[in-house]
Amino acid sequence: MKMKKxxxxxxxxxxxxxxxxxxxxxxxxxxVVRGLQNPSSVSFxxxxxxxxxxxxxxxxxxxxxxxxxYLSGFxxxxxxxxxxxxxxxGVGPLSAIWVADKLVVTDAGKVDGEETLLMFDxxxxxxxxxxxxxxxxxxxxxxxxxEGNLTGMSATKNGKRVFVCGQGFDGKSWVLVANPxxxxxxxxxxADENGIETNSPMQTLMGPKNTLYVLYSGAGGKADGLIVQxxxxxxxxxAQWKLPELINPMGMAHIEGKKFAVVENNxxxxxxxxxxxxxxxxxxxxxxxxxxxxxxxxxPVSCAFGPDxxxxxxxxxxxxxxxxxxxxxxxxxx
Numbered sequence: 283m284k285m286k287k288x289x290x291x292x293x294x295x296x297x298x299x300x301x302x303x304x305x306x307x308x309x310x311x312x313x314v315v316r317g318l319q320n321p322s323s324v325s326f327x328x329x330x331x332x333x334x335x336x337x338x339x340x341x342x343x344x345x346x347x348x349x350x351x352y353l354s355g356f357x358x359x360x361x362x363x364x365x366x367x368x369x370x371x372g373v374g375p376l377s378a379i380w381v382a383d384k385l386v387v388t389d390a391g392k393v394d395g396e397e398t399l400l401m402f403d404x405x406x407x408x409x410x411x412x413x414x415x416x417x418x419x420x421x422x423x424x425x426x427x428x429e430g431n432l433t434g435m436s437a438t439k440n441g442k443r444v445f446v447c448g449q450g451f452d453g454k455s456w457v458l459v460a461n462p463x464x465x466x467x468x469x470x471x472x473a474d475e476n477g478i479e480t481n482s483p484m485q486t487l488m489g490p491k492n493t494l495y496v497l498y499s500g501a502g503g504k505a506d507g508l509i510v511q512x513x514x515x516x517x518x519x520x521a522q523w524k525l526p527e528l529i530n531p532m533g534m535a536h537i538e539g540k541k542f543a544v545v546e547n548n549x550x551x552x553x554x555x556x557x558x559x560x561x562x563x564x565x566x567x568x569x570x571x572x573x574x575x576x577x578x579x580x581x582p583v584s585c586a587f588g589p590d591x592x593x594x595x596x597x598x599x600x601x602x603x604x605x606x607x608x609x610x611x612x613x614x615x616x
Contacts, residue, residue, distance in 0.1 A: 318607035395428025
């Protein structure tokens with residue numbers, strides 16, 4: 283199936299002068315894709331092509347200097363509404379990662395309890411994907427409709443397990459695991475079952491010795507973020523690090539050892555706030571060495587290092603549900 287051209291401009295220039303972007307003195311910041319709507323996950327194909335999720339029900343790929351709709355036709359929904367019926371913050375696919383030559387995408391525009399992971403062998407429509415099962419309620423609570431707003435995927439090196447954060451019922455948050463061969467998706471790690479009060483898991487990353495790092499953003503507008511390292515065999519946390527200086531961290535990328543790049547979203551229900559990019563070194567006894575990069579963005583969501591060594595970050599832009607969104611590349615984050 284032909285890939286449709288997306289009306290997005292790409293740039294090979296410094297980001298200074300674009301208003302929402304602030305350039306640190308030591309770091310070079312470049313806008314690589316503009317014209318996105320509520321962009322989220324960023325990742326890279328085996329060929330090094332940037333892929334980013336867009337709330338209009340698409341996964342966009344940057345081929346050379348041209349942005350195209352690699353996948354389209356995903357279901358979308360609005361995350362919030364008020365008493366007047368006004369709806370805002372559109373959600374489509376929230377996470378897409380490459381497992382070998384397959385692209386795995388969260389079908390996050392459906393209602394809780396109906397979302398699946400979809401797997402693709404090439405470009406096309408959402409309907410071309412092979413789906414896992416959905417995950418229904420895991421408690422007896424009436425508010426528990428099942429897992430939804432699936433995001434923050436990562437995979438083992440052999441691609442036999444894919445981990446994904448669930449944003450279903452706040453009373454019991456889950457990290458789920460999928461087997462790409464059997465297409466079975468099931469709950470794996472529960473913060474609530476292990477006495478962890480911080481909820482909203484946002485990003486998973488593989489750790490050493492069969493462990494998984496999970497970034498929790500915490501309550502909206504509060505600086506109560508958390509990184510937990512989980513033992514995948516025992517399903518128990520082996521270490522935890524509070525991030526008290528960051529308001530709603532949502533994206534995390536591995537640098538080396540126990541050092542990570544983290545993006546602070548600074549979430550608000552009514553407007554997009556300025557966030558920032560920092561690095562954190564996870565120490566002993568829960569200690570964290572947080573270092574500022576000086577880069578500030580408008581509603582940054584997700585980040586990943588590209589094959590060129592730069593850190594790529596998606597940001598919502600000045601307003602929800604408009605084409606203010608973009609992806610920037612930051613050189614020098616280490």
